[in-house]
Amino acid sequence: MNSFAIACIPHLMRVISIYLTIGAIFSIPFVTFLIRFVDPSARGLAIGFRLLIIPGVCIFWPLFVWRLIRRKQTPTERNIHRLRAQQNAA
């Protein structure tokens, strides 16, 4: 057994646990009511859908916190045709 690894791994596990716990706490208000501010398609009760996205919100919660602060909604993808069309229109 590697004593350095034995000493480090619990700390690493603790950091991951803290990150996921913050995500889990954030996910409750997010899936309940905050979600409609970032994605207009998330409407209605849809309990199954809201439960289904909780694990992902626990991981990607900083993205949604950022979008909520910036008041941004679902982005549109950027591919070369869309960019050229945008440039042309401008």
Place this chain on the structure above:
Amino acid sequence: MSVAYKSIQWNRFKITYDILLWVSIALYIALFTWSAHLMGPDLDMRGLQIRAYGSAAFLLLHVILSIGPLCRLDRRFLPLLYNRRHMGVTMFLLGLVHVIGFNLAKIPLLDKIPSINKFPLKTTGALTWYHDFGNLDPIVSLFAGNTHYESFIRFPFESLGVIGLAILFLMAITSHDFWLANLTAPIWKGLHMLVYVAYAALVGHVVLGAIQTNRHPILTIMVGLGLVWITAIHLIAALRERKGDRPVANATPAVDNYVEIGSISEIPDNRAKIVAVAGERVAVFKYDGKVSAISNVCQHQNGPLGEGKVIDGCITCPWHGYQYLPETGGSPPPFAESVPTFNVRLEGDRIFISTIPNPPGTQTPAAPIHPGMEGRA
């Protein structure tokens, strides 16, 4: 197409697909444990179950990785692609059971049902089986037990398994369309392309695991054959794709920002010709005596719109049925997806399309095919 998210949009096809998938997996696990027990009656059933679930996940990964290139080579495989995400989530769950085990009677809420104990459905996971006998936490033991990262043969294959499972976990939790919309299709696809990293890690996990434990060459040979199969079909599909793109490279130089892309007669009714213009593929459709061109990239999952067909007046993506109106590139109301369109001009039998895309949803008149145009040079 969804205007309000649902957990799963069940239909008869998805239900049949999932039943067939789960029955096949149950049969495989039963057959694996039964035949392995016959060959080695002294083998511990818990160890066999760990291998049964792990190998089921690994085999399913091969099936999943084969579907994409097979669909490129033969359209008859497309129904398999339609519900591939359920297959992916199932694969992750099999891998998870391989690692942490499963006990039906200990699942929260289910444990409150008294009759659940009548179904002793449980299996031991590798984490308990190999790492829960000392005074260390099993997770710490998993990572600290073998730290020979400098050695090839003694490399900690468990870490490779953790990498593979972590990627499959990320893919499983982002499988809903909510994630496609919120991460955007290119980022979502990039994330899900990590499946190839997971595959490489899991190949290492299985091969090194076999070498370090039983040294039986058959498993290594089988994994090698799987690797050859996956590599070969991907290469064949990629070569065919590249061949399809080639004629565009020889296209006539743009005049007035229009390029000639071929003749009307070479496009079947309600189908498209795919050409690369403005740095990406464009789908040029012939339908109802007209020709229209839209970006080939479906907004949903970046599926190839040009491989679909016009159904009920809408261009329909072959992957998941997302639809777009040919003359605007927008989905019919109430749906909100849209893709860029291209101006089209016909001169005799020849089709010319603009090299400058119009913004998604722009009304772009289709080019009418007048009598006698087809087949006229």
